[in-house]
Amino acid sequence: MAGIGFTLRRLTQRDDLMGIVSGYGHSLFISAGPWLLTVGALVGINSVLGQTLDQNAHRLFGSILIYNFSVSLVVTGPVVLVSTRYLADRVFEKRLETATGLLMTSMVLGTMPGLVIAIPFYVIACDLPIATVAIALSHYAVISGVWIAALFLSALKAYVRVTISFGIGMATAFGAASWLGARYGVDGALGGFTIGLTVTLIVILATVLSEYRFRLQQPFAVLPYVGRYWDMALGGLVYNLAVWVDKWIIWSGPGHVTIAGALTTSPIYDGAMFLAYLTIIPALAVFTVTVETDFFEDYQRFYRDLGQHGTLNQIKDNQKRLITAIVNGLRTVLVLQTVIAVLAIFFAPEIIRATSGSSQQIAVFRFGVLGALFHVLMMFCVILLQYFDARRPALFVQMTFLATSAVATWLSIDLGFAYLGYGYFVAALITFIVSIALVFAVIARLPYLAFVRNNPSVYNA
Incomplete structure (x- = not known):
């Protein structure tokens, strides 16, 4: 991109x-x-x-x-x-x-x-x-x-x-x-x-x-x-399962609607969550235009200097530049998504009313918006891990998202209707914490990864 x-x-x-x-x-x-x-x-x-x-x-x-x-x-x-x-x-x-x-x-x-x-x-x-x-x-x-x-x-x-x-x-x-x-x-x-x-x-x-x-x-x-790249393929499967597993579990709980024999959905939950996902789109646009491009320039500089036999001080300076770019990018996305989330939560009744939704969807929508806040940050972290060819850590993040979303959503059903959407929010929050920890663990070992772990001539020798 x-x-x-x-x-x-x-x-x-x-x-x-x-x-x-x-x-x-x-x-x-x-x-x-x-x-x-x-x-x-x-x-x-x-x-x-x-x-x-x-x-x-x-x-x-x-x-x-x-x-x-x-x-x-x-x-x-x-x-x-x-x-x-x-x-x-x-x-x-x-x-x-x-x-x-x-x-x-x-x-x-x-x-x-x-x-x-x-x-x-x-x-x-x-x-x-x-x-x-x-x-x-x-x-x-x-x-x-x-x-x-x-x-x-x-x-x-x-x-x-x-x-x-x-x-x-x-x-x-x-x-x-x-x-x-x-x-x-x-x-x-x-x-x-x-x-x-x-x-x-x-x-x-x-x-x-x-x-x-x-x-x-x-x-x-x-x-x-x-x-x-089986781990990357598995990650693509697991991530999309994680995005949908909460809906599939909710469809088996109270309030679901079945039509034509096997088509089971939950209109209250589905409509509110789809609206909540829309709040991610502005952050994705900013990420594409500014965050990823700024990061990519420092990313290229790091590996270009490696290829040109840069000194140890140059490598360390470039590593610091990458850390700064990642922190700035996370801050940009966090600030933007937080502003959008606050506005969406505050105007939730008006948004639901404008889309001909039910008042029952307001609480679900608010949980969904909070989940989307951490979801987009987690997506940013997974992309960074893929840039550094840290496919196994990225897969671990995606599997964490799937497991936490499934468990938290299942538990939220037992808590009652008022907690619909709580599972997605908790899963996104936990997964973001795991993903940001892994990103900084990888970036701290970047010279080793570049010279040894991701170097086939050395690691597979």
């Missing part, structure tokens, strides 16, 4: 307001494009379809989207991380002739396993008409493709086309789902939403393929990376 981050940072450094607005505006779609597309379109669609669909049809539409959204994120997580590592290595080597093959292989690896799960689930476990099943499976395949294709955008500097692709997709999804939903019910709404996602996917693929104008070659070159 640092490559396109530098381009956006130059936009924000122009001497006009539009440069700042453009830089951070584009970064919103780059850092959270699929999430913005889904939530933005859903909010608009729900406001329209709430007047035309009955309650059961409306819940069926939302449930299918949530299930596809969650399973696709979990299944594609390992593929996205391993493919990102492979692509980053090829960018560093300036050998991008295999990028087209990587795209095609990643699309297959990211989509097919999920369909193996989704097909029997919708066909056997759910009581749905065949037309609805076909559209639901199409939606799953397309959203999985969007997750995969979007990772290639981070290596490009075509930020305008990135924004346009998600903007067009969001508008198409809203318009098509609203128009078709009013005429054909759930099938129309789900089909229209899928059309919008398909438009986004087509535009993303066209953008990527126009940049990587290579013939399809070495499509399976990424497969050895799965074994070499």
Whole structure:
């Protein structure tokens, strides 16, 4: 992400307001494009379809989207991380002739396993008409493709086309789902939403393929990376499981709603938590434009001087610069996210009312906002660990998040409705403490890691 981050940072450094607005505006779609597309379109669609669909049809539409959204994120997580590592290595080597093959292989690896799960689930476990099943499976395949294709955008500097692709997709999804939903019910709404996602996917693929104008070659070159970076692949799976495990546990508790046989959700909890997640997006944009780019400059200086046989004093000075950059970055994200969290908590009743939510969601939303505060800081720490190739510590953080989220959410159910969202908050807080401790433990041993632990010629000798 640092490559396109530098381009956006130059936009924000122009001497006009539009440069700042453009830089951070584009970064919103780059850092959270699929999430913005889904939530933005859903909010608009729900406001329209709430007047035309009955309650059961409306819940069926939302449930299918949530299930596809969650399973696709979990299944594609390992593929996205391993493919990102492979692509980053090829960018560093300036050998991008295999990028087209990587795209095609990643699309297959990211989509097919999920369909193996989704097909029997919708066909056997759910009581749905065949037309609805076909559209639901199409939606799953397309959203999985969007997750995969979007990772290639981070290596490009075509930020305008990135924004346009998600903007067009969001508008198409809203318009098509609203128009078709009013005429054909759930099938129309789900089909229209899928059309919008398909438009986004087509535009993303066209953008990527126009940049990587290579013939399809070495499509399976990424497969050895799965074994070499198994801990990174496992981390992608575990992290996305951690993000969703609290919802799955809540769906089995009091207040859940079951429709079409096997589609079980908790509208009160789900809606409040999705709104809470939106508070992360500004911090992600700032991280992309300023925090990561500032850190990356010091990161490059440290390893460049190592490669040029810098003195011990230079190495130590560069290490201190990295520590300063990390502290400054954490402070920036912490201050921004804290301000957003305070405002969101204070105006929670108005926010819930504006989104046509229930008053029961206010407390859940506030816990979710507090959890999001520490969640985004934890994400920052995991990214830093990945930069230093500390894959095992990063995996430990992700496993901590999964375990604490599952246990804390399960315990919160026994405490009663007033504690919904408490599990996510506690899990994010504990995981952030663990992650920040590991980051500074790694940075304190950085010279040793660079010379010995991460040096194959020494460590594997």
